[in-house]
Each structure stands twice: as structure tokens, then as C-alpha cells.
Amino acid sequence: MTIRIGILGYGNxxxxxxxxxAQNDDMSLKAVFTRRxxxxxxxxxxxxPVYPVSEALDHASEIDVLIIxxxxxxxxxxxxxxFAKIFNVVDSxxxxxxxxxxxxxxxxxxxESGKVGIISIGWDPGLFSLMRMYGNAVLPDGKDYTFWxxxxxxxxxxxxxxxxGVKNAKQYxxxxxxxxxxxxxxxxxxxxxxQKHTRECFVVAEEGADLAQIENDIKTMPNYFADYDTTxxxxxxxELMRDHSGIPxxxxxxxxxSTGEDNKNNxxxxxxxxxDSNPEFTSSVLVAFARAAYRLNSEGISGCKTIFDIAPAYxxxxxxEELRAHML
Amino acid sequence: MTIRIGILGYGNxxxxxxxxxAQNDDMSLKAVFTRRxxxxxxxxxxxxPVYPVSEALDHASEIDVLIIxxxxxxxxxxxxxxFAKIFNVVDSxxxxxxxxxxxxxxxxxxxESGKVGIISIGWDPGLFSLMRMYGNAVLPDGKDYTFWxxxxxxxxxxxxxxxxGVKNAKQYxxxxxxxxxxxxxxxxxxxxxxQKHTRECFVVAEEGADLAQIENDIKTMPNYFADYDTTxxxxxxxELMRDHSGIPxxxxxxxxxSTGEDNKNNxxxxxxxxxDSNPEFTSSVLVAFARAAYRLNSEGISGCKTIFDIAPAYxxxxxxEELRAHML
Numbered sequence: 001m002t003i004r005i006g007i008l009g010y011g012n013x014x015x016x017x018x019x020x021x022a023q024n025d026d027m028s029l030k031a032v033f034t035r036r037x038x039x040x041x042x043x044x045x046x047x048x049p050v051y052p053v054s055e056a057l058d059h060a061s062e063i064d065v066l067i068i069x070x071x072x073x074x075x076x077x078x079x080x081x082x083f084a085k086i087f088n089v090v091d092s093x094x095x096x097x098x099x100x101x102x103x104x105x106x107x108x109x110x111x112e113s114g115k116v117g118i119i120s121i122g123w124d125p126g127l128f129s130l131m132r133m134y135g136n137a138v139l140p141d142g143k144d145y146t147f148w149x150x151x152x153x154x155x156x157x158x159x160x161x162x163x164x165g166v167k168n169a170k171q172y173x174x175x176x177x178x179x180x181x182x183x184x185x186x187x188x189x190x191x192x193x194x195q196k197h198t199r200e201c202f203v204v205a206e207e208g209a210d211l212a213q214i215e216n217d218i219k220t221m222p223n224y225f226a227d228y229d230t231t232x233x234x235x236x237x238x239e240l241m242r243d244h245s246g247i248p249x250x251x252x253x254x255x256x257x258s259t260g261e262d263n264k265n266n267x268x269x270x271x272x273x274x275x276d277s278n279p280e281f282t283s284s285v286l287v288a289f290a291r292a293a294y295r296l297n298s299e300g301i302s303g304c305k306t307i308f309d310i311a312p313a314y315x316x317x318x319x320x321e322e323l324r325a326h327m328l
Numbered sequence: 329m330t331i332r333i334g335i336l337g338y339g340n341x342x343x344x345x346x347x348x349x350a351q352n353d354d355m356s357l358k359a360v361f362t363r364r365x366x367x368x369x370x371x372x373x374x375x376x377p378v379y380p381v382s383e384a385l386d387h388a389s390e391i392d393v394l395i396i397x398x399x400x401x402x403x404x405x406x407x408x409x410x411f412a413k414i415f416n417v418v419d420s421x422x423x424x425x426x427x428x429x430x431x432x433x434x435x436x437x438x439x440e441s442g443k444v445g446i447i448s449i450g451w452d453p454g455l456f457s458l459m460r461m462y463g464n465a466v467l468p469d470g471k472d473y474t475f476w477x478x479x480x481x482x483x484x485x486x487x488x489x490x491x492x493g494v495k496n497a498k499q500y501x502x503x504x505x506x507x508x509x510x511x512x513x514x515x516x517x518x519x520x521x522x523q524k525h526t527r528e529c530f531v532v533a534e535e536g537a538d539l540a541q542i543e544n545d546i547k548t549m550p551n552y553f554a555d556y557d558t559t560x561x562x563x564x565x566x567e568l569m570r571d572h573s574g575i576p577x578x579x580x581x582x583x584x585x586s587t588g589e590d591n592k593n594n595x596x597x598x599x600x601x602x603x604d605s606n607p608e609f610t611s612s613v614l615v616a617f618a619r620a621a622y623r624l625n626s627e628g629i630s631g632c633k634t635i636f637d638i639a640p641a642y643x644x645x646x647x648x649e650e651l652r653a654h655m656l
Contacts, residue, residue: 019588023468099656129656137616137643140351260347265604276593284587288465308641308651315465323636325428328457
């Protein structure tokens with residue numbers, strides 16, 4: 001008996017979930033649901049059906065947990081509460097400011113259906129949130145720092161593509177080494193946006209475009225680039241494809257704090273990720289939490305949960321005895 | 329209403345717990361229990377009584393959680409099950425191989441009394457265990473590495489002090505930088521004991537002692553030093569006190585793994601600690617889990633728990649709503 005997983009949405013994230021399931025022998029992929037024409041969606045796993053999302057309800061009894069792989073802007077606010085009425089669900093909702101509202105909606109649906117809905121899973125929100133929380137719990141007298149990168153920011157790449165004269169672009173967010181070192185030293189620096197990260201842009205211009213104008217439009221763009229030191233490189237479409245087709249990302253969560261007599265002892269807790277593929281890593285986290293969703297619901301628990309609410313042992317295939325003997 | 333904490337054992341760890349409680353305004357120290365003559369134990373907090381451990385039972389109703397600050401070799405295997413019959417307890421039992429047995433004993437006592445006993449809390453076992461577990465859950469196709477240091481190993485310092493002609497000593501465990509770099513690169517190296525850590529010893533010799541003999545005795549000591557590259561420095565007692573009186577420690581837990589098509593994407597999860605005071609940091613972790621013990625027991629839960637069994641939100645003073653709004 002394996003935990004039967006359904007995937008809703010087969011983009012980078014959904015495909016990553018498919019690969020991650022194959023790495024966990026207590027799980028199996030039962031179906032993929034898509035808003036596209038199912039005949040156009042070719043998945044990797046053999047003998048697994050692709051259904052239109054409209055038919056998901058018909059397959060409720062075949063699926064233990066549905067992993068919802070839509071976008072946070074428009075898909076998940078609707079899909080997660082909707083499907084929590086029928087399935088145990090897991091999503092990667094990452095609009096930090098709207099998490100409380102999303103939680104309320106998913107909680108209501110999941111409590112009514114008796115299912116579990118786990119939201120905002122991935123690495124930020126997700127593992128990074130967890131590290132911030134453990135750091136605050138352990139060192140209450142301290143300071144938090146989060147740095148992102150080096151990695152591709154999809155939102156910033158999209159913003160560049162909307163600039164007049166730009167054909168294609170990739171943007172990297174890069175943490176500033178000297179800022180990281182200052183934090184690690186325990187100096188508790190106050191860092192401005194500009195001091196924490198730089199932005200590096202690789203831009204393919206349309207033929208005859210005004211490069212100086214493009215560079216200026218990018219560097220002065222409010223919210224996205226104006227507050228950062230930004231570098232713009234013009235390259236060819238071929239170079240973009242050859243050197244910048246990956247989706248790496250990562251970052252650092254650091255908690256510094258002090259303890260003891262006159263707070264004289266300083267401590268640094270650091271967590272970092274270096275990821276070749278942002279969506280595949282996020283997918284791997286989603287799959288571990290799908291295991292938790294299944295187990296929690298098997299124990300009769302329902303409602304919305306976040307990474308803060310789930311005892312770590314629920315994520316692991318191993319029994320509590322094995323975990324204590326080999327990992328503690 | 330604050331969570332009322334008792335401390336059993338007032339050494340470095342107990343004193344660290346006392347300072348940590350002062351950093352958490354939802355907690356208060358109610359009593360210290362000692363095996364020494366209470367009149368000889370001066371604690372930092374004003375107006376808190378020090379009692380002989382034999383009177384602990386008389387104060388059961390005044391204390392929500394008892395933090396047991398004894399040693400793992402002789403104290404905790406007896407004390408934790410014994411006091412779990414009366415109190416919610418937290419300990420830092422760190423003899424990895426004997427955790428399953430300790431768990432069984434504490435679980436039996438705590439289930440009978442209806443109390444919660446949280447064992448093996450600190451950083452290893454403790455936060456490091458947690459990181460190994462999350463890493464394994466998220467990247468099942470991967471490899472674990474744990475490095476310790478730079479820091480003082482009490483056991484190794486004690487072993488040196490038992491060498492003939494040695495008056496005093498401090499031993500530092502140091503992770504090898506090139507090994508750390510090889511792990512971070514994703515090369516999945518197989519590392520021998522010697523390749524992972526070096527050992528640096530600062531030794532005060534007795535007058536007229538045979539220094540060459542001491543150095544040889546240390547470097548060839550089985551289990552402790554023979555498998556490592558060890559450096560021995562002879563210094564004066566004054567230098568030892570001046571330069572090596574601290575108890576710093578730390579280390580690294582790294583999980584490397586791969587995902588996706590042909591496992592072509594590599595990921596590195598790294599967690600590290602850099603601690604000025606090993607006992608004070610351990611104490612800070614104990615205090616956060618004392619909060620969890622109190623809350624779990626308030627919900628009617630009893631029995632033995634480890635760091636794997638406790639949802640992260642139990643550790644934090646903040647409400648679930650606050651955590652979701654500000655830390656997720």
C-alpha cells in the first residue's frame with residue numbers, strides 16, 4: 001500500500017513533484033489533472049492517466065493527497081480551498097502578505113470536508129520560515145536576517161521583459177558577501193535593501209533597440225530595481241539559452257543572538273540552500289508534506305496546517321523508532 | 329500567569345537555563361534543586377529558593393516544568409524517569425546509542441503520571457538531529473554529513489588530563505575546511521575520520537614532566553586521538569586561563585541530494601552553529617522545549633517526546649496567528 005498522490009497542474013512544479021514521487025517508495029502517482037487538453041500533456045511516468053481538471057471529483061476515491069501546483073497570484077487562492085472540499089491538499093502559496101486570508105479560506109473548507117490542507121510549503125515560505133521560527137524560539141534576544149540567491153527571480157525577469165525594446169531576459173538576485181560576513185560576525189548590522197542584495201540582468205534586445213534607454217529603464221524601475229545596485233548585460237538569444245536556461249536559487253536565514261550574564265555570549269544560527277533547480281526542490285518539499293497530510297488525516301485530523309503546525313516526524317518515511325535510533 | 333520552571337542541578341547548564349528563562353517573559357523561575365548543600369549554592373535570580381533535591385516532591389504543585397540539568401552518563405538515565413513520575417520534564421540526554429532505552433524508560437514513567445517528558449534536547453542531539461531529519465525527508469536521494477567545531481570537547485579535554493604528567497588541558501575539535509568545501513561542492517565525498525576533523529590540544533604540564541612522552545601519549549590514545557591529526561601545544565596555566573577559559577562550540581549539518589530527470593540537479597542544504605557558549609545555547613534550547621512540554625501537557629498529552637515529535641509552533645511564545653502573519 002503506497003500513499004496515492006494526484007498532481008493538479010503540470011508545469012515546472014508539477015513535473016518536479018512527479019520526479020520527487022519516484023524517489024519515495026512509499027508513494028505512487030495516481031493521476032495528473034490539467035486545465036489544458038489532456039491529450040497534449042505528456043508526462044514522464046508510464047501508465048498514469050492525465051485527466052481534465054473538471055473530472056477531478058470523479059477520481060476522489062483513488063487519491064490520498066492532491067498536490068496543487070498552480071501559481072500564487074491567481075490559481076491557488078481559488079484552487080486550494082475548492083479542492084480541500086474533496087481532497088487532502090498541499091500547496092506552495094507564497095504571497096506572504098495574503099497567507100492569513102488563504103489560511104482562513106482553506107481551514108474553513110478542510111474542516112467542513114474533514115480533510116487536511118497544508119499551505120505555503122516550499123523553502124520561502126517553508127523551510128526558511130521554519131528556520132526563522134526555531135531561531136526566534138531558541139534565541140529570543142536576537143536578530144533575523146534573510147538573504148536570497150544567488151538565483152533567478154521569475155518576477156524580476158518578467159518585469160524586464162516588459163521593458164520597451166527587450167526581447168528576452170533573465171535576472172539574478174545576488175546576496176552581498178560583505179553583508180553576509182557582517183551578519184555572521186555578530187555585529188547585528190542594520191542593512192538597507194541596497195546593502196543586502198545586488199541584481200544582475202542578462203538582456204536580449206530587439207534589433208535596433210536603444211540599449212542605453214533599456215538599461216536606464218531597468219535600473220530606474222520602482223520597486224523592482226531602483227533600490228538596488230543593478231548590472232545590465234546585453235547578450236544574444238543563443239547566449240541566453242546556452243548560459244542562463246537553468247532555474248537555480250537559494251539563500252540564507254541567519255539568526256544572531258546573545259545569552260548569559262550581561263548577554264556577553266554571542267551565537268550564530270545559519271541555514272542555507274544552494275539549489276540547482278528552484279521548482280524541483282520546492283516539489284521535493286511538497287511531496288514530504290503530502291506524506292504528512294496523509295498521516296495527519298489518517299489520525300482523524302482536519303483543517304488547515306502550515307509548516308509550523310506539523311511535527312517533523314510526520315515528514316519521514318521511517319518509523320519513530322527508526323528515527324530515534326538513527327537520526328536523533 | 330507565567331510558565332513556572334524548576335531547575336534540577338545548578339552547573340553550567342542549570343545556570344544557562346536560569347539566564348535563558350530571564351529572556352522569556354512568559355516564563356518564571358520558581359525553584360532550583362541541588363544535591364549540594366543549598367546554603368552553598370548562590371543563584372543569580374533574586375527571591376528564588378534553592379532546595380535540596382530530596383524535597384523536590386514537596387514543591388510539585390508550584391512547578392509546571394522541571395528542566396533536568398544533569399550529566400548523561402550517570403544522572404539523566406536515573407533522574408529523568410524518576411522525576412517524570414511527578415513533573416513535566418525536559419532533559420539534554422546526549423548518549424546517542426542509549427536514546428532508545430532512555431525513551432522507553434521516560435515514556436513509561438510519563439504515561440503513568442500523565443506528564444510529558446521531552447528528552448535529548450540541545451543541538452546534537454537536538455537541532456542537528458532535526459536538520460538531518462528534514463534533510464532526509466526533503467532529499468531522500470542524498471547524503472548526510474555532520475561536522476563538529478570549532479569547539480571545546482569536554483570528554484577529550486578530560487582524557488588529556490588523565491595523561492601522566494598533565495596538570496590541565498583544553499582540547500578543540502576543528503572541522504577540516506577542505507572537507508567542508510568538498511561536501512558543499514556536491515561531490516559526495518567518502519570522508520575518513522581523519523579527513524573530517526583535526527584535534528588541537530593546549531596542555532599545561534607538571535613541572536619536570538616529559539613533554540615528548542605526553543605528546544606521544546596523547547597522539548596515540550585509541551578512540552580519542554589515534555585516528556586524527558592532532559596538534560599539541562604546551563602552555564602555562566596562566567595562558568590556559570587567559571586564552572582558553574571559554575566553552576565555545578558549533579558545527580555543520582549538510583545534506584546534499586539530487587532531483588529531476590536523471591538526477592541531474594544537485595542541491596545543498598546546510599545548517600551551522602557558531603556558539604560562544606555551548607552550555608548556554610543548549611540551555612536556551614531546553615527552555616524553548618520547556619514551553620512545549622507545558623503546552624502539550626495542558627492539552628492532555630502525556631508520555632515521552634523527542635524533537636521529532638513536537639510541532640515547531642509549540643516552541644514559540646507567539647500565537648499561531650502571529651506566527652503565520654510575521655514569520656511564515
